[in-house]
Amino acid sequence: MAYPQLLLSNQLCFRFYALERELMAAYRPLLTHLGLTYSQYITMLYLWEHEEGTVGELCTALSLDTGTMSPLLKRLETSGMIERHRLPSDERTVMVQLTEKGRELEQKAVSVPDHIASCLLSDDKSEQGRRYQVLKEMLDETLSQLKKSRNEREQGRQ
Amino acid sequence: MAYPQLLLSNQLCFRFYALERELMAAYRPLLTHLGLTYSQYITMLYLWEHEEGTVGELCTALSLDTGTMSPLLKRLETSGMIERHRLPSDERTVMVQLTEKGRELEQKAVSVPDHIASCLLSDDKSEQGRRYQVLKEMLDETLSQLKKSRNEREQGRQ
DNA sequence: CCTAATTAAGTTGGATACAATATAACTGAA
DNA sequence: TTCAGTTATATTGTATCCAACTTAATTAGG
Structure with a gap:
């Protein structure tokens, strides 16, 4: 090989790429059991911690685009975990809040981090x-x- | 917060998740310039290193599913970087090979790792x-x- | 020799991701 | 007051990802 810097085995980035997907594979069976995907899970983590947040705050906290967040929230709303309401003080802003069902899911999620840690x-x-x-x-x-x-x-x- | 293990800021996995996407964002402008996505790029890395490989070998090397690999290869073929041929010895197996255009792209890719390193x-x-x-x-x-x-x-x- | 099991790719469907665009609501300067 | 610019979210289009299924080819057991 003429260019050692182009060897996959030398690339730090490929390790991150592969590791991220392997991690998601570790989460998948646990989260499927909760009816969540990983990005839905971290959205719930944010809400369990802060109780509520605007779409913009969620995007910032999770480093996600509205193009990802909006449909994700729509699915979480459909599955009954959250509610969305536009603020009367500023109709552009959408406040996301946990439903009772969403709050209760936290109990079932408590064991997830330990389980992942045991895989790591x-x-x-x-x-x-x-x-x-x-x-x-x-x-x-x-x-x-x-x-x-x-x-x-x-x-x-x- | 009742469950510290559920805090986003305590989670190793969220760091991997966020870092992987931030890395992809660093690659994107460089690879767009080459007409590649990241997964197409690592596919090319494999081919620049091995000159050719079956679909199965590529899936194994890159830890990707055929459901990801097949359409990705179809797009690389459309853009003229690779060719696909079924093996006469076993018609189930598809051999992927670089075209001249695909081989030449390596020259333009040589600077990518250094550029990424400077971001890291x-x-x-x-x-x-x-x-x-x-x-x-x-x-x-x-x-x-x-x-x-x-x-x-x-x-x-x- | 023939069929059941296996193997290799491809396809389909659901959910991310993100760029680019659209839409609606708000703000501010002339 | 008015409308140009900004802001917050949603939508559209392209490309991953992966699970599940399909198809076609090969292999192996009887």
């Missing part, structure tokens, strides 16, 4: 907690660096 | 290489652990 951690549990923490920090750093690069890129285009 | 690394370049290596290893470990868990899960179901 090796049988040898020693040192795992610390590695977990180090990995978290590296991901945060990488993510903020990527966002910084994107901002600079988008500034440059204007 | 902070301005302070000291120690970055080592951290990069540590991160790679942690991702590999995590990925193989996830695959192991999935195998055990699928074994258990049979």
Whole structure:
């Protein structure tokens, strides 16, 4: 091969790409049991934490586009987990709120993180907690660096 | 909040999810310039490395389903990057090969990894290489652990 | 030799993602 | 006051993803 930087096995990014899908595969059976997809699940995580939020706040918190969020919320509403109401003070803004059914789902979701953790951690549990923490920090750093690069890129285009 | 394990900010998985999409956003303008999406790009990476491969080999190498791969290859064929031929020795198997146009695209792709690296690394370049290596290893470990868990899960179901 | 099981790709259907566009509501400057 | 610009959300179009199913070809057991 003429270009070692083009080898799949050398690529950090392919690891992220593959890992993300493998993670989703780990979540899928657990979340299917709750009647959720992963993006619906993190939307519910936000709502369990904040009780309510506008579409814009959800988009910002989950780094998702309205083109993803709007139909997703429509499906969550159809399945009875949330309600949507336009604010009387500003009819453009849509407030998303948990229904009783949506609130109750939290109980069934409590075991999900532990189950996922057991898929992520090796049988040898020693040192795992610390590695977990180090990995978290590296991901945060990488993510903020990527966002910084994107901002600079988008500034440059204007 | 009653359940700290359900806080978005505590979740390792949400970091992976967000990071993967931020990475794709970094690739998008570069790859659009080549007329590729990310999954088409890694398909080309495989082919630049191996010159050819069956649909099954590509699915295995990229951890993708035929339901993703078949239409993707159809689009790469339409855009003139690859050709597909069924093997005379086994008419079920489809061999994917680079066209001349597909081969030539490699030259234009050479700069992509460096560009992405510059988005990933902070301005302070000291120690970055080592951290990069540590991160790679942690991702590999995590990925193989996830695959192991999935195998055990699928074994258990049979 | 023949059919049942297996294998390799392709297709279909549902749900993301995101760019680009549309729509409706709000804001502000002349 | 009015309308040009902005803002918040929704919609449309293209491309993934994956589960489930289909089709065609090969293999293997009787």
